[in-house]
Amino acid sequence: xxxVIFRGGTILTIDPNHRVLAGDxxxxxxxxxxxxxxxxxxxxDYEIVDCTSCIVMPGLVQAHxxxxxxxxxxxxxDLELMDWLRNVIWPYEANLDEAxxxxxxxxxxxxxxxxxxxxxxxxxxxxxxDAIFAAAERSGIRATxxxxxxxxxxxxxxxxxxxxxxxxxxxxxxxxxxxxxTANDRLRxxxxxxxxxxxxxxxxxxxxxxATAKGVRIHTHxxxxxxxxxxxxxxxxxxxxxxxxxxxxLGPHACIAHCIHLSEVEKRLLAARGAHVCHCPSSNLKLASxxxxxxxxxxxxxxxxxxxxxxxxxxxxxxxxELRLAxxxxxHRVGPRAMxxxxxxxxxxxGGAAALGLEHRVGSLEVGKRGDVIAVDLSALHATxxxxxxxxxxxxxxxxxxxxxxxxxxxxxxxxxxxxxxxAKVRDRANSAAMRLFP
Numbered sequence: 489x490x491x492v493i494f495r496g497g498t499i500l501t502i503d504p505n506h507r508v509l510a511g512d513x514x515x516x517x518x519x520x521x522x523x524x525x526x527x528x529x530x531x532x533d534y535e536i537v538d539c540t541s542c543i544v545m546p547g548l549v550q551a552h553x554x555x556x557x558x559x560x561x562x563x564x565x566d567l568e569l570m571d572w573l574r575n576v577i578w579p580y581e582a583n584l585d586e587a588x589x590x591x592x593x594x595x596x597x598x599x600x601x602x603x604x605x606x607x608x609x610x611x612x613x614x615x616x617x618d619a620i621f622a623a624a625e626r627s628g629i630r631a632t633x634x635x636x637x638x639x640x641x642x643x644x645x646x647x648x649x650x651x652x653x654x655x656x657x658x659x660x661x662x663x664x665x666x667x668x669x670t671a672n673d674r675l676r677x678x679x680x681x682x683x684x685x686x687x688x689x690x691x692x693x694x695x696x697x698x699a700t701a702k703g704v705r706i707h708t709h710x711x712x713x714x715x716x717x718x719x720x721x722x723x724x725x726x727x728x729x730x731x732x733x734x735x736x737x738l739g740p741h742a743c744i745a746h747c748i749h750l751s752e753v754e755k756r757l758l759a760a761r762g763a764h765v766c767h768c769p770s771s772n773l774k775l776a777s778x779x780x781x782x783x784x785x786x787x788x789x790x791x792x793x794x795x796x797x798x799x800x801x802x803x804x805x806x807x808x809x810e811l812r813l814a815x816x817x818x819x820h821r822v823g824p825r826a827m828x829x830x831x832x833x834x835x836x837x838x839g840g841a842a843a844l845g846l847e848h849r850v851g852s853l854e855v856g857k858r859g860d861v862i863a864v865d866l867s868a869l870h871a872t873x874x875x876x877x878x879x880x881x882x883x884x885x886x887x888x889x890x891x892x893x894x895x896x897x898x899x900x901x902x903x904x905x906x907x908x909x910x911x912a913k914v915r916d917r918a919n920s921a922a923m924r925l926f927p
Contacts, residue, residue: 489516489517489530489531489533490516490517490518490533490897490898491514491515491516491529491530491531491533491534491535492514492515492534492535492537492859492894492897492898492899493512493513493514493515493527493529493534493535493536493537494512494513494514494537494539494544494861494863494892494894495512495527495536495537495538495539496511496512496538496539496540497510497511497513497539497540497542497543497544497863498510498542498543498544498877499511499513499523499524499543499544499545499853500543500544500545500546500833500853500877500878500881501523501524501852501853501854502545502546502833502834502837502838502851502852502853503852503853503854506830506834507524508877509523509524509525510524510525511524511525511526511527512524512525512526512527513544513853513861514527514529515859515861515894515897516530516897517897518672518858518859518896518897518898519856519857519858519859519897520853520854520855520856520857520858520859520861520897521855522855523853523854523855535899537863537892537899537902539863539891539892541865541866541867542863542864542865542866542891542892543863543864543866543877543880543881543885544853544861544862544863544864545833545837545853545861545862545864545881546606546837546838546841546850546851546852546853546860546861546862547604547605547606547607547837547850547860547861547862547893547894547895548603548604548605548606548607548807548808548811548836548837548840548862549605549606549607549608549793549836549837549838549839549840549841549843549844549846549850549851550600550605550607550608550609550793550794550795550796550805550807550810550840551608551609551743551745551764551766551793551794551795551839551840551843551844552609552611552707552743552745552766552768552793552795552796552797553596553600553608553609553610553611553795553796553797553798553805554610554611554612554797554798554799555592555593555596555597555608555610555612555620555623555624555798556581556584556589556592556593556612556613556616556620557577557580557581557592557798557799557800558592558593558595558596558599558798558799558805558918559580559584559588559591559592559595559799559918559921559922559925560576560577560580560798560799560800560925560926561799561800561803561804562800562803563576563580563800563926564576564577564580564800564801565774565803567775568713568715568775568776568777569712569713569715569716569775569777570713570715570716570719572775572800572801574644576800577800578644578645578646578649579646580800580925581613581614581636581646581648581649582646582647582648582649583648583925584613584615584616584925585616586616586619587619587921588921588924588925589612589613589615589616589619589620590616590619590620590622590623590917591914591917591918591920591921592918592921593619593620593623593624594623594626594627594909594914594917594918595914595915595917595918596799596805597623597624597626597627597629597631597909598627598906598909598911598914599804599805599806600629600805600807601627601628601629601893601895601900601901601906601908602887602890602893602901602904602906603805603806603807603808603887603888603890604807604808604862604864604887604890604893605629605805605807606629606630606850606860606861606862606893606894606895607629607630607631607632607840607841607844607846607850607860607895608629608630608631608632608795609632609678609705609707609743609766609795609840609843609844610624610631610632610633610634611633611634611636611680611682611707612633612634612635612636612680613635613636613649614635614636614637614638614648614649614651614656615635615648617633617634617635617659617663618663618666618667620633621633621663621666621667621675624675625670625671625674625675626908626909627900627908627909628895628896628898628900628907628908629674629895629900630674630675630846630850630860630895630896631674631675631676632675632676632677632678632705632707632844632845632846633667633675633676633677633678634660634663634677634678634679634680634705634707635656635659635660635663635680636649636680636681636682636686637651637656637660637679637680637681637682637686637687637691637695638650638651638656638682638686638687639651639652639653639656639686639687639688639691640685640686640687640688642685642686645686653688653690653691653694656691657691657694657695657698660677660679660698661698663677664677664702664704668702668704672896673849674895674896676704676705676844677704677705678704678705678706678707678743679695679698679699679704679705679706679707680706680707680708681695681706681708681737682708682709683708683709683710683712683716683728684708684710684720684723684724684728684731684732685716685719685720685723689735692731692732692735692737693735693736695737696735696736696737697736699737699741700736700739700741704741705741705742705743705844705845706737706739706741706742706743707742707743707745708732708737708742708743708744708745709744709745709746710728710729710732710744710745710746710747711727711728711729711746711747711748711749711750711754712745712746712747712748712749712772712775712777713748713749713775713777713778714749714778717749727750727751727753727754728754729744729747729750729753729754729757729758730753730754730757732744733757733761738757738758738761738763739761739762739763740761740762740763740764740845741845742761742763742764743763743764743765743766743793743843743844744758744763744764744765744766745765745766745768745795745797746765746766746768746772746777746780747765747780747785748772748777748778748779748780748781749778750781755784755785755788755790756788758785758788758790759788759789759790762791763790763791764790764791764792764793764842764843765780765785765790765791765792765793766792766793766794766795766843767780767782767792767793767794767795767810767814767835768780768794768795768796768797768802768810769794769810769813769814769817770796770797770801770802770804770809770810770813771796771797771798771801771802773813774801774802774803775801779817779818781818782814782817782818782827783818783822783826783827786831791839791842791843792835792839793835793836793839793840793842793843794807794810794811794814794832794835794836794839794840795810795840796809796810806886806887807836807887808881808885808886808887808889809887810836811832811833811836811881811882812882812883814827814832814835814836815827815829815832815882815883828878829878829879829881829882829883830878830882832882833878833881833882837851837852838851838852839851858896858897859894859895859896859897859898860894860895860896861892861893861894862890862892862893862894863890863891863892863893864881864885864889864890864891865889865890865891866880866884866885866889868886868889870884870886871884871885871889888904890904891903891904
């Protein structure tokens with residue numbers, strides 16, 4: 489019996505009643521068995537984690553990241569989306585070898601875990617997805633990962649990223665067989681057509697069919713940038729979300745990043761199909777793409793999650809920065825009560841879990857769920873004096889405040905030290921790989 493006890497914190501359950509409790513959270517063999525009050529260990533093999541002055545809560549769940557891009561941090565600043573892709577990101581991804589993809593993913597996973605993110609929906613590049621899965625497995629993070637799909641014969645896409653429709657689908661099928669449901673179901677697969685401009689209609693239609701047949705998620709981008717929206721209209725004669733729906737990709741199993749520039753028809757489609765939207769505030773601001781109308785989407789019945797996107801369009805993978813921005817960005821336009829702290833914290837935990845199709849397993853601290861738990865130390869000056877916990881997490885907390893992290897009931901960070909990867913080696917590998925890519 490493996491028993492981990494988070495002792496003596498203030499507990500944000502994120503359960504249906506949004507309870508705030510005092511006491512212990514206990515996990516046995518990866519499962520939460522106790523929430524609130526005093527807990528007595530059931531066996532002899534147990535570990536007590538001191539959570540004095542901490543808020544104990546579910547780990548953050550980021551529903552849109554690109555771990556393969558982390559080595560390009562700071563290399564694609566001050567560009568808008570299509571120039572960012574064509575001039576920097578696609579050439580960078582085309583030059584990634586397996587070792588660099590592994591180093592990039594390890595660096596991202598280390599940063600994410602140390603910052604309290606316990607689960608991600610990750611879009612890789614066209615190649616080396618096995619290396620990304622392997623890095624996630626070593627790190628201990630919970631990850632749903634997909635290879636980027638790009639079969640459109642576009643001369644602006646580097647040759648190293650072009651693939652045929654058949655090879656894209658065949659490689660995805662192989663990755664599902666190899667990785668989906670491994671590591672005690674901690675690693676899962678998602679089809680990841682990059683966006684409709686990078687894919688043929690045959691590929692997109694096949695993804696819709698295969699994802700449903702295989703029971704896996706779909707992860708893509710849409711309506712991020714006005715120029716991108718115009719290109720989609722020119723090619724298809726309709727908008728992004730309508731295209732995705734017509735080709736069979738829209739549904740509760742779909743998570744669509746950005747969704748900034750939506751028509752009313754598209755909003756109604758997203759709500760009717762039960763698709764999830766991932767709000768990426770830092771990325772959208774840095775690329776000058778705009779601001780996703782999150783309050784209006786929520787009012788329309790659309791499920792919204794939060795993500796940092798990638799290091800080249802954000803420069804960090806800090807879930808607490810995204811949480812704070814999501815809480816603040818909409819108030820000037822909609823009003824100060826537009827995004828209450830409790831709602832934004834729920835979006836960054838249970839909302840993200842739902843986008844990954846894992847809301848029955850993670851995203852809240854409830855008996856029977858898996859033990860994805862973090863302890864956020866609020867003893868620092870920037871969190872003093874003591875505030876209501878929802879406010880403290882949404883507006884004051886930083887990733888550096890994360891003291892302990894468990895995934896699936898196993899400690900991966902203790903007293904701010906990463907236990908699964910050697911941070912010095914991760915840093916050295918990342919620097920060496922980046923020097924090869926950016927001499």
